[in-house]
Amino acid sequence: MKELKYLNKYLYKYRLNLISGFIIIIFARILLLYTPGLIRNSINVIENFISNPESSINDLQNELVMNVFLILAAAVSAGIFTFLTRQTIINVSRYIEFDLKNEIFNQYQHLSISFYKKNKTGDLINRISEDVSRVRMYFGPAIMYSLNTVVLIIITLIYMYRQSPELTFFTVTPLPILSITIYKLSSVINLRSKKVQESLSKLSSFTQEIFTGIQLIKSYAVESKISKEFNRISNESKQKQVSLVKMQALFLPLMILLIGFSNLLVIYVGGKQYLEGEISNIGIIAEFIIYVNMLTWPVASIGWITSIVQQAAASQKRINAFLKQKSEIINIENGNFHLRGNINFRDVDFIYPKSKINSLKNINFNLHSGKSLGLIxxxxxxxxxxxxxxxxxxxxxxxxxxxxxxxxxxFNLQSLRNQIGVIPQDSFLFSDTILNNIRFGNESAKLSEIEKVCKIAEIHEEIINFENDYNTLLGERGLNLSGGQKQRLCIARALIKKPKILVLDDCLSALDNKTEIKIVKNLKEYLQKTTLIISSHKISSVKNLNQIIVLNEGKIIQSGHHQKLINENGYYKNIFLKQSSEK
Ligand SMILES: Nc1ncnc2c1ncn2[C@@H]1O[C@H](COP(=O)(O)OP(=O)(O)OP(=O)(O)O)[C@@H](O)[C@H]1O
Ligand SMILES: [Mg+2]
Known part of the structure; x- marks a missing residue:
């Protein structure tokens, strides 16, 4: 339960709903428990009528009709209150589920990229879907049935005890056995359903990967191998399902068996007591049978709830592990500086936290605002x-x-990142329209501005030739762009941000030389005041920039402008000669 303590803040948030739910439950149970007494009374009146020949049939009829009416009224009102219970408590569980999902999602977004490198996407999704739904079961059914059970057991025991303490004792004795049996059974069911869930998510990740890579599978003609693999995973999942169903199938018969046993006990002990004159009328037996049946589900639910709470605690433990993580990139509230675009690296080293690869060693350089740097x-x-x-x-x-x-x-992270436009090496676009993909960089951008940046990125002409030009849908349900088209759209998306520093990470690689040179020229013209960094394998992308840095195994081995580097014997000159001759 320690892990579930984290959720108390939500219980507090929705305390009013929960308290009203609790009051409603009490009303619902009192009303429901009103009926067994009426049934006892009805049987007793009939018994008296039979044993007393002078009594009038009209009185009997009136009393029975009155009882039937009261039973109906109590049942209908109890039904209304039960409906209201669900409306309060189960609704609260849905509100909390919503809050918790948002909390986890926000936490995910705040964590740094290294968090995503350390954890599998499937796990991240599972926390927010599977685990949150298990926790919801704790807030909803678990709380509702616990309250229900407590209220019902207390009230029923009072009613029963008032009628016959001895019969009460015999009636409730087998009930804890029911509770323990259901607990054991629920634990096995939960364990097996978890395995079913795991096998299903394995199956869906497998299928998803296959559909994503369908082109590769077809071109390698490995369909039958893949089908066999699918069959194997699917068969595993089937076996787990079958073993789960076996346990689930036991649930109801077991409950019916135990209820039957309690009923027998009531009839046996009650009948004996009646014959021995210890209880005055036969109606009590009927009343107790109803009590036993009413108590069965709540008592069984104790076992079920215990197992739900255990599962919720295990899920919350996993959620807490993520919620407690702190991003190693510390963001500060202030620091909304206006960037001018000067960049200075001072003795920078970098080791990747997980793989321990030392990828940057003693990097020093200075880049003035509005100037350009090539990384090669x-x-x-x-x-x-x-x-x-x-x-x-x-x-x-x-x-x-x-x-x-x-x-x-x-610097404040958001403020810094808003002023730097990075076009990453692997161009990623959303399955949305071209317009919205570009607007991702600046939501309020006007169409004329978007057209302008697309012209700079040399993609406008191609876009207007698409059937729905800027409204063309991309991705899964839309158009597939070529590698070079994607790269240029990504450039437009970064430009629309009007960044103070623009960084192109090898994103001209898929373009032909002519387009590449045109884009670099456009960028230099358009971004007179913007600091520009271009990383590339090609000399042609960087040769006209103010400054060039040559990296090798994380170290700067050469730096200077193109002409200087050409005159040095080194890596730069070598690839320059190689690339010129290739051309
Ligand atoms: N996320 C990561 N975790 C661990 N190591 C990484 C990671 N990304 C890159 N590396 C390692 O860091 C080194 C530098 O990689 P980096 O991606 O910066 O090279 P690059 O110059 O951009 O290469 P390319 O021209 O192929 O894009 C490589 O040895 C690489 O294996
Ligand atoms: Mg790279």
Missing amino acids: GKTGSGKSTLIKLLTRTFNATNGEIMFDNINSKD
């Missing part, structure tokens, strides 16, 4: 890593990154 180097030399440090996706392990002589750690 072999694959894996650290270009993308350097860019990630710029936006504080990760913190530098050693050294400082300064913007306009202010440490990047003193």
Whole structure:
């Protein structure tokens, strides 16, 4: 229960609904328990009528009709109150489910990229769906049935005890056995249904991956191998389902058996007592049989609830583990500085936290506002890593990154990131229209502005040739763009932000030389006051920039402008010659 304490704040938030739910339950139960007494009374009147030949049939009729009317009225009112109970308590569980999902989602968004590297996407989704629904069961059914059970047991025991203490004792003795049996059974059922859930999510992740990679599967003609694998996973899932159903099938018969046993006990003990004259009339037996049946579900639910609460606690434990995580990228409230665009790296080292790869070593450079920098180097030399440090996706392990002589750690993260436009290496677009994908960078951008940035990114002409031009839908249900088209849309999306620093991480790689050179030229013209960083494998993308840095295994091995680097014997000159001859 320790883990569930975290949720008390929600219980407090919805305390009024819960308290009114509790009061309503009491009313519902009192009304429901009004009927067995009326039934006893009806049987007694008939018994008296039979044993007393002088009594009038009219009186009997009137009394019975009155009782029937009262029973109906009590049942209908109890029904209304039960409906209201669900409307309060079960609704609260839905409100809390909603709050908790939002809390987890917000926490996810605040955590840094390293959190996502450490945890599997499936786990993240499971916390917010499966685990939250298990916790909801604690707030809804568990709380409702617990209150229900407590109220019902107390009131019923009082009613029963008043009629016959001895019969009460014999009637309730088998009930704890019912409770324990249902608890054991529910625990097994829950365990098995968890396994079913796991196998189902395995099946769906497998299917999802297959559909995503369907083109590859078809081109390698491995359909039959994949089908076999699907069959295997699906069969595993089927077996788990069957074993779950076996246990579920036991639930009802077991309950009926135990109720039957209690009923027999009431009839046996009650009958004996009646014959021995210890209880005065036969109606009591009928009344007790109704009590036993009324008590069965609440008593059984104790076992069921215990198992629900255990599961909820286990789920909440997993949720708490995520909620308690703190982002290692500390954000500060203030620090909304206006960037001018000066960048200064001072002795920056970086080691990836998980893999311990030392990807940047002693990086020093200075880039003035409005100037441009080229990053060039072999694959894996650290270009993308350097860019990630710029936006504080990760913190530098050693050294400082300064913007306009202010440490990047003193900036508010959102403010910093809003002023830097990064076009990542792997272009990602949402399954939405072209317009909305570009507006992602600036929601209030006008169409004319969007057209302008698309012209700079050399993609406007292609967009207007699509059937629905800027309203063309992309992705799963829409148009698939080519690699180069995607890259250019991503450039437009970054430009619409009007960033003070624009960073292109190898995002001209899919373009032909002519387009690439045109875009770099456009960018330099349009972004006169913007600091520009371009990372690339190609000399042509960086040769006209003010400054070029050559990276190798995380170290700066050469730096300077194009002409200077050409005159040095080194990596830069080598690839320049190689790429020129290829051209
Ligand atoms: N998320 C990560 N976790 C651990 N190591 C990483 C991660 N990303 C990159 N690395 C490692 O850091 C080094 C630098 O990688 P980086 O992506 O910065 O290279 P790059 O110069 O951008 O390469 P490319 O030209 O192929 O894009 C590589 O050795 C790589 O394996
Ligand atoms: Mg890279």
